[in-house]
Amino acid sequence: MKAKDVRNWLGIYFLLVTGVFGAYLLLFRESPLLPISKAEAVDSFEILIPVLLAQVTMIFRWFSSEERPEDSVLSLPRWVVTAPPIMVVVILLISLLTLIFGNLGNGRRWAPSPDAFKGIVTFCVSILNASTVFIVSMYFRRVEPRNPQSVSEPDRRTTNGVSG
Numbered sequence: 001m002k003a004k005d006v007r008n009w010l011g012i013y014f015l016l017v018t019g020v021f022g023a024y025l026l027l028f029r030e031s032p033l034l035p036i037s038k039a040e041a042v043d044s045f046e047i048l049i050p051v052l053l054a055q056v057t058m059i060f061r062w063f064s065s066e067e068r069p070e071d072s073v074l075s076l077p078r079w080v081v082t083a084p085p086i087m088v089v090v091i092l093l094i095s096l097l098t099l100i101f102g103n104l105g106n107g108r109r110w111a112p113s114p115d116a117f118k119g120i121v122t123f124c125v126s127i128l129n130a131s132t133v134f135i136v137s138m139y140f141r142r143v144e145p146r147n148p149q150s151v152s153e154p155d156r157r158t159t160n161g162v163s164g
Helices: 003-027 038-064 078-102 114-140
Strands: none
Touching (some): 003 038, 038 114
């Protein structure tokens, strides 16, 4: 994949997921759409949002970097970039749906507990953090300057870089 495609995919993903899940956790707590207590929703928010915001910041830094040309190719298969974020969305959606539908009717029957939900959120954050840090580190690994003459050399009047 080209570096700009990876960057655009991850940038849009992290910005949307941060906004959607952050708003969801804050707006729908203690409701049929998120049947966990306010404290449990805040706990999940405090787990999820700081890491996602760090990911957004890292991707935005990537947008401002000019270390590599836009059309440089990262030697990663497409699934390495897209699978972890898609998997996290699927896991979170399934856990939210089981939380919602498992609490309908006569109370909690087969829904995950709020602690299990927080564990799922932590698991998802760990997946995203590990995969994104790896991908971005591939982009920011040391790049040799394009023009060797542009690198400043020590003053020739010095010995080993120390003036005498």
